[in-house]
Amino acid sequence: MDSRTPRAVPDGDTLKQLQTARSILQQSRRTAVFSGAGLSAESGIPTFRDPDPQSLWARFDPMKLASIEGFNANPQRVMDWYDWRRTQLAEVAPNAGHIALAEHRELLHVTQNVDNLLERAGVAPHRIHHLHGEISRNRCVAECGFEQEIALENPPGLVPCPQCGRQVRPCVVWFGEALPQTVWQAAEKLCRRVDCLLVVGTSASVYPAAGLIGLARECGSRIIEINPAAGEADPAADVELRGGSAQILPPLLHGLQLQG
Ligand code: OAD
Numbered sequence: 001m002d003s004r005t006p007r008a009v010p011d012g013d014t015l016k017q018l019q020t021a022r023s024i025l026q027q028s029r030r031t032a033v034f035s036g037a038g039l040s041a042e043s044g045i046p047t048f049r050d051p052d053p054q055s056l057w058a059r060f061d062p063m064k065l066a067s068i069e070g071f072n073a074n075p076q077r078v079m080d081w082y083d084w085r086r087t088q089l090a091e092v093a094p095n096a097g098h099i100a101l102a103e104h105r106e107l108l109h110v111t112q113n114v115d116n117l118l119e120r121a122g123v124a125p126h127r128i129h130h131l132h133g134e135i136s137r138n139r140c141v142a143e144c145g146f147e148q149e150i151a152l153e154n155p156p157g158l159v160p161c162p163q164c165g166r167q168v169r170p171c172v173v174w175f176g177e178a179l180p181q182t183v184w185q186a187a188e189k190l191c192r193r194v195d196c197l198l199v200v201g202t203s204a205s206v207y208p209a210a211g212l213i214g215l216a217r218e219c220g221s222r223i224i225e226i227n228p229a230a231g232e233a234d235p236a237a238d239v240e241l242r243g244g245s246a247q248i249l250p251p252l253l254h255g256l257q258l259q260g
Contacts (some may be wrong), residue, residue, distance in 0.1 A: 014243065021239045021252055028196035028222070033101060034212060035111045035118075038201020040228060042095040042246035043117055045088065049203050050229075067175045071141070071166060075167055079158040082170045086135055090152035094121035097200070098244035100253045106260035110187040112202060114172045114208050116152075124135050127260070129187045131179055131209045137171035147171060179208065191216040199225045201246050204233035225251075249252045 025031060037047035048057045060081070064070040071078045077081035094102075101107060109118060109128040114135040119125050138156070140146040144164040148217050150156055171181055191197065198217040204210040210232065217223055217236045225237040226248050235238060241248050 005192065012082075014241065016251055017085045017194045017239055019162055019239055021241060022256065024196055024222045024224060024238065025198075025256055025258060026050045028152060029259050031196045031260060032108045032110060032190050032194045032207075032216075033200060034191075034216075035113060035200040036202025036204075037113060038094070038246050039097055039111075040092075040115055040117050041201065042097065042244050043092045045092060045117075047201075047203075049205065050105045051232060063174060066172075068177065070176075071095070071169060075169075076158050076222070077171075082135065082172075083155045083157060086150075086152045086173065088116050088119075089135065092117075095119070095246040097249040098123075100249040102137070102236075104111045104253060104256070104258045106258055108190055108242050108260045109183065110190065111210060112206065114170075123226075123256060131183060131187060133170070133172035135170055135172055138168040139167055139171045141168040158243075184208070188215065190215070191221070194219075194221045196222045196224065198224055199227075199233050199237070202233065203231050205231075 010103050033094050037045070041047050046056050049055055052058065065078055065081045071072050094117045098117050102122035103120065105128065109123060110225070112129055112130060114130065114132050116134065116136050118128055136152055137146050138147060138150050139165065140161040142161065142164055144161060144166070146163040154233050159168055159218065160166065191212045192215065194216055197213065199213055202210070204213055211222060212234055213236050223237045224239045224241065226241045226243070226245050227233070228243055241252065
């Protein structure tokens with residue numbers, strides 16, 4: 001799907017919820033976006049936990065493919081899987097949701113997504129906190145300091161680190177690993193200060209990232225959730241907009257003057 005895809009006409013309830021959400025956004029002096037895999041779903045990138053046979057953790061074992069134990073057991077298998085995801089990402093485009101967000105240049109983003117679709121939609125990289133890393137980068141498994149941007153359409157595969165000779169690995173956070181500390185601290189600081197957090201396309205089930213929604217709420221932020229399905233973010237939400245983010249974000253954000 002892209003920005004030219006025709007949109008479904010929202011029903012009466014959805015329109016009312018949209019109006020409520022727009023009025024919260026209009027009053028907010030500082031708005032940020034917290035996103036997950038659902039934001040990229042309508043670009044053709046599978047989510048992790050949707051009740052859909054194509055979702056990643058329905059098809060693959062996360063401990064084999066997204067843990068240091070899995071990498072140590074079979075680095076080639078892990079790198080092949082990430083390279084498959086990289087070439088898939090190279091072939092898709094930002095959807096209408098990414099584009100609607102990018103049109104509001106002042107917004108700050110905290111994302112669990114390792115893809116670069118927000119950047120490709122036009123969001124400045126320094127305005128995005130990638131909590132779970134970036135699939136378009138490799139780094140040394142031994143943390144010698146080597147890190148490199150790679151070509152998504154032609155990833156280098158499993159290669160030795162040019163600095164220390166160990167292997168390189170994708171620059172993403174695996175199960176059991178800590179989040180990058182500077183990114184985490186910046187995201188936490190932001191979520192303490194926002195008046196409105198737009199929570200888009202996440203099951204809110206992976207911590208510590210998901211805890212940022214509750215943190216923002218405790219610090220007084222309003223929460224607007226966009227998700228076609230009910231989930232764990234619901235209790236924190238002031239408004240739940242049920243639908244795909246490529247359908248909901250354009251009418252939600254159109255014409256608003258947002259402050260980040
Ligand atoms: P999940 O797969 O857990 O959740 C995706 C969410 O997106 C679900 O709540 C869906 O209902 C929703 N969704 C599906 N289609 C949508 C659409 N078109 N528009 C909006 N929402 C839609 O993905 P995350 O919450 O991002 O970790 O998962 C969190 C982390 O778990 C990921 O960052 C990943 C994974 O293990 C790492 O890669 C380290």
